[in-house]
Structures are given as C-alpha cells and as structure tokens.
Amino acid sequence: QKEVEQDPGPLSVPEGAIVSLNCTYSNSAFQYFMWYRQYSRKGPELLMYTYSSGNKEDGRFTAQVDKSSKYISLFIRDSQPSDSATYLCAMSQSSGDKLTFGTGTRLAVRP
C-alpha cells in the first residue's frame, strides 16, 4: 500500500462546476501538505501550502486538511477550461523535507 493514495481519474466536469480532489495518507508524521498543478510536459506548479489541520483559501481554490482522518482535499470553484491539468497532492514530515506525492488526478474542464 502506498503512503499517499490519490484517485487517478480522469475527472471530467463542465465549465463552472465545483471540483473536489482528495488524497488519503497513512503516515501520521506528515505535517505539511501541498497541492501542485501540472500541465502536460511542464513541471509541477505550487497551488496551495498548508501546515497541520485546517482550511486555507486562495481565490477559487480551497485546501482542507483533516489530520485525524488522514485526509486532504482541494476544492476548485467556478472551474475553467484552463484548470484542465493533473493535480498532485504532496506532503512532508517537516518544512524543507523531501516530499511524498500522490499519483495525481487528471482533470478535464469542458467548455
């Protein structure tokens, strides 16, 4: 069993929909949680960075962390075709430590 599990999708939604992306993990030592977006043939781009449990909002994006359930989520409101990409969750035990990634979820937003 992998340390971080992520549904690979693909996930297809109409423009304007709310998208929910999720990861579960098994290592309770993880304290820092990230979401990256990756376009084809590009490197991962940081979207959200959170520490411990709680919510963080940035524009159309909201990240949630529930350490008691070992579950993290990324919500995208008013999704746009430009949001079509692969979304990777990542986590680490301490700031600056190596990251452990989920396998990524492919998202397609239909115009």
Place this chain on the structure above:
Amino acid sequence: GAGVSQSPSNKVTEKGKDVELRCDPISGHTALYWYRQSLGQGLEFLIYFQGNSAPDKSGLPSDRFSAERTGGSVSTLTIQRTQQEDSAVYLCASSSAYQPQHFGDGTRLSIL
C-alpha cells in the same frame, strides 16, 4: 529567469551510456531536490541537498545514480550505465528555509 532551470530539456541516449542532467536552482535557495516521474511510479524522491549538510541520498534507486552540488548552487545528477528502466522525467526543485519547493520543467530522458 527567476525559476528553476533544467538542462537539457530532452535527452535520448543508448543503453549503457552515462548521462548528466543539470539543475540551476532559484537564486538564494539553500535546498535542492531531485525527483523522478515515470508512468508506473508517479513522482519519487531521489536525493536532496540542504546547505552544507550531507545530502539525503535515501531515494537513489541504485549505485549507478549519483548527484553533486557545487558551490551551494548548480547540481548535476549523473546516471552511469543507463538502463531502459531509467527512462523517465527527472525533475529538480529548490526551496528557501521553511518554504515550499518550486520545480523546474524537468529533463525527459529516453534510453534506447
């Protein structure tokens, strides 16, 4: 540019050859990381450098893989006697203290 720079962007080589991949981190970033992204395995950690500390090599898959970081800046990942299973995208990231990692666009390595 302001981002992490990797070269070459693509590399095709024959099985058994050695390859060197280069990473130029964001200026001032003290930490530098190498990851590998392949279809079957996703994104996997290889090695990281933090300031003057000994590197964490715990993710290197075999002794054919090595990396160095000169002058606390540019890093080179070397793969000796390449095998077909080494085909992947090799990604470099850098970060400053207590900040998240920022990635380059990677080197796409193909072993014939």
